[in-house]
Amino acid sequence: xxxxxxxxxxxSVVGLVSAAFLPHVAYAAEExxxxxxxxxxxxxxxxxxxxxxxxxxxxxxxxVCANCQFYQGSASTRxxxxxxxxxxxxxxxxxxxxxxxxx
Ligand code: SF4
Numbered sequence: 741x742x743x744x745x746x747x748x749x750x751x752s753v754v755g756l757v758s759a760a761f762l763p764h765v766a767y768a769a770e771e772x773x774x775x776x777x778x779x780x781x782x783x784x785x786x787x788x789x790x791x792x793x794x795x796x797x798x799x800x801x802x803x804v805c806a807n808c809q810f811y812q813g814s815a816s817t818r819x820x821x822x823x824x825x826x827x828x829x830x831x832x833x834x835x836x837x838x839x840x841x842x843x
Contacts, residue, residue, distance in 0.1 A: 769821050772828040779825065779836070788835035796837050806832035809842045 772779055774786060783796040791799045805811045805822065811832070813820025819829045824838045 769827055769829045771819070772822070772825045772830050776825070776828075782824070782836040782838055784825075784830065784834060784836035786831040786834045788833060791835050798837060798839070799835060803835055803839050803841070804832060805830050805834045805836075805839075807842050808835075808838075809840045810838065811842070 772784060774780070774784060776784075783792060783799075785791050788799070788804045793799055805820070806813070806815045806817070808822075810822050810824055811817075811820050811830070812822065812827075813832065815832075818832050820832065821827045822830045822836075824836065830836075
């Protein structure tokens with residue numbers, strides 16, 4: 741009986757500690773690589789000034805992830821998730837062909 745109570749208490753403490761740290765694990769988004777096939781397809785560059793302007797003529801100077809409507813961070817956030825890339829993080833100074841100016 742004493743043993744069951746002890747196991748219950750230990751189990752509860754482990755559960756609480758796990759719950760306290762799980763959110764950090766769940767939101768640790770992966771950084772988008774420029775060589776990721778979906779990034780290549782949309783011409784993503786971590787530095788918008790390096791965009792291939794011949795291949796992606798839609799790009800205009802001043803367009804960056806930080807002022808795109810898909811960017812999940814504020815304008816001053818260095819990196820943030822982008823739903824076009826399954827929530828992987830992109831650079832605020834980056835750009836891809838899915839760019840839509842934030843309203
Ligand atoms: Fe950046 Fe917008 Fe392209 Fe996402 S959709 S990578 S925020 S330009």
